[in-house]
Amino acid sequence: MTPTSVAHRPLRLGMNIDHVATVRNARGSAWPDPLRAALLAEAAGADGITAHLREDRRHIRDGDIDALMAAISIPLNFECAATADMQALALRYKPHAVCLVPEKREERTTEGGLDVASDETRLAEFIAPLRAAGARVSMFISHDPRQIEASARIGAAVVELHTGLYSELLADGHVEPAQRELAALRRGAQLAHAAGLEVHAGHGLTYENVGPIVAIPEVVELNIGHFLIGEAIFRGLGPAIEEMRRRMDEVRK
Ligand code: PXP
Numbered sequence: 414m415t416p417t418s419v420a421h422r423p424l425r426l427g428m429n430i431d432h433v434a435t436v437r438n439a440r441g442s443a444w445p446d447p448l449r450a451a452l453l454a455e456a457a458g459a460d461g462i463t464a465h466l467r468e469d470r471r472h473i474r475d476g477d478i479d480a481l482m483a484a485i486s487i488p489l490n491f492e493c494a495a496t497a498d499m500q501a502l503a504l505r506y507k508p509h510a511v512c513l514v515p516e517k518r519e520e521r522t523t524e525g526g527l528d529v530a531s532d533e534t535r536l537a538e539f540i541a542p543l544r545a546a547g548a549r550v551s552m553f554i555s556h557d558p559r560q561i562e563a564s565a566r567i568g569a570a571v572v573e574l575h576t577g578l579y580s581e582l583l584a585d586g587h588v589e590p591a592q593r594e595l596a597a598l599r600r601g602a603q604l605a606h607a608a609g610l611e612v613h614a615g616h617g618l619t620y621e622n623v624g625p626i627v628a629i630p631e632v633v634e635l636n637i638g639h640f641l642i643g644e645a646i647f648r649g650l651g652p653a654i655e656e657m658r659r660r661m662d663e664v665r666k
Pocket residue numbers: 429431465492512514522523553573614615616617618636637638639640
């Protein structure tokens with residue numbers, strides 16, 4: 414595959430609505446409704462909706478995916494673990510994209526990237542039917558070249574580079590280690606692009622730390638959730654998303 418030119422590539426914003434469901438589930442009620450959040454996000458300029466159906470259904474539930482597939486007009490990025498159950502659901506829902514993530518029951522959020530390099534044969538077989546069904550398969554990985562090269566070899570269309578460590582280091586005031594992590598993310602994006610992979614990024618992104626990630630020219634999509642859902646408490650979801658878009662556009666203009 415020939416990599417496309419990186420010049421003037423638009424940067425998409427995928428809005429992750431998982432934590433609307435987290436709040437709903439905290440009370441076992443019907444609100445706030447993740448579908449309503451998705452429709453608001455769409456109206457506010459999000460380019461896609463991301464939802465992670467976890468094995469323990471701690472936030473998004475199967476019915477949410479049904480509702481999203483039926484009602485949104487922007488692409489759905491279905492995040493899941495590489496299990497047989499999730500493969501069957503992805504084949505039933507037929508979302509635009511399937512993003513494979515590592516999943517541990519005890520974790521609070523997706524910690525670390527998927528180890529594609531150690532599980533190459535199984536993951537190649539796992540994604541084959543998804544690819545055949547027309548899904549853009551994405552691997553949520555670290556910037557480690559071994560993971561990027563393995564993702565390319567198994568035929569993934571996309572890699573989403575995990576920005577969680579970069580975000581945490583900056584939040585903790587470790588500026589130099591954060592710069593080194595950023596440099597590694599930049600090299601990872603270049604390597605992935607050169608290997609013909611579309612490059613996405615996400616995890617832990619906020620208004621304060623998003624700029625340097627936006628400035629990586631190979632990155633064509635950001636997936637952002639927790640910060641924007643939190644910010645929505647103060648400004649409303651639409652304005653929170655619009656401000657993120659404004660910051661993204663400012664760096665890319
Ligand atoms: N991308 C992936 C693959 C994720 O698992 C998550 C977290 O669910 C995100 C992006 C969004 O991270 P955050 O909620 O920290 O913005």
